[in-house]
Amino acid sequence: MSRPADKSNADLLQGTLDLLVLKALSPQPLHGLGVSNRINQITKGTFDVKPGSLFPALHRMAEAGWLKAEWGESENNRRAKFYSLTKAGRRQLETETQDWQRIAMAIGSALGTT
Numbered sequence: 064m065s066r067p068a069d070k071s072n073a074d075l076l077q078g079t080l081d082l083l084v085l086k087a088l089s090p091q092p093l094h095g096l097g098v099s100n101r102i103n104q105i106t107k108g109t110f111d112v113k114p115g116s117l118f119p120a121l122h123r124m125a126e127a128g129w130l131k132a133e134w135g136e137s138e139n140n141r142r143a144k145f146y147s148l149t150k151a152g153r154r155q156l157e158t159e160t161q162d163w164q165r166i167a168m169a170i171g172s173a174l175g176t177t
Contacts, residue, residue: 080120082163083110085129085148085156092147094137095121121146129155 087093087101098121099112124130129152137143148156 078159079110079163080112080116081124082156082159083112084117084120084124085152085159088130088146088148088152089156092133092135092145094135094143094145096137096143098146124152127155128152 083102083106084098087098087105093101095114095117099114099117102110102112121130121132125132125146128149130146131149132144132146134142135145
């Protein structure tokens with residue numbers, strides 16, 4: 064299916080969201096909106112993760128033991144759930160980073176062939 068050339072947000076490839084969430088949380092704990100904003104920032108606006116995709120991923124990743132969730136107060140003094148990486152989450156980030164680097168090299172190689 065073709066997409067309009069001016070589409071500003073790319074669709075997330077399967078598995079990419081987990082990597083982006085883990086990377087967004089690697090420096091510090093964030094609440095859901097903070098995770099979404101950080102992903103947008105680190106991808107230079109390429110990925111705009113909506114709550115309908117983000118929150119199920121956060122819950123799934125917490126259940127997998129990659130994230131820890133704790134209630135806290137947001138910058139505008141509202142109650143929010145803050146997510147942080149666990150040791151297992153840091154290991155998962157490392158594994159997924161290596162996997163995506165290998166995939167990116169393979170795709171780059173395939174695209175560079177004639």
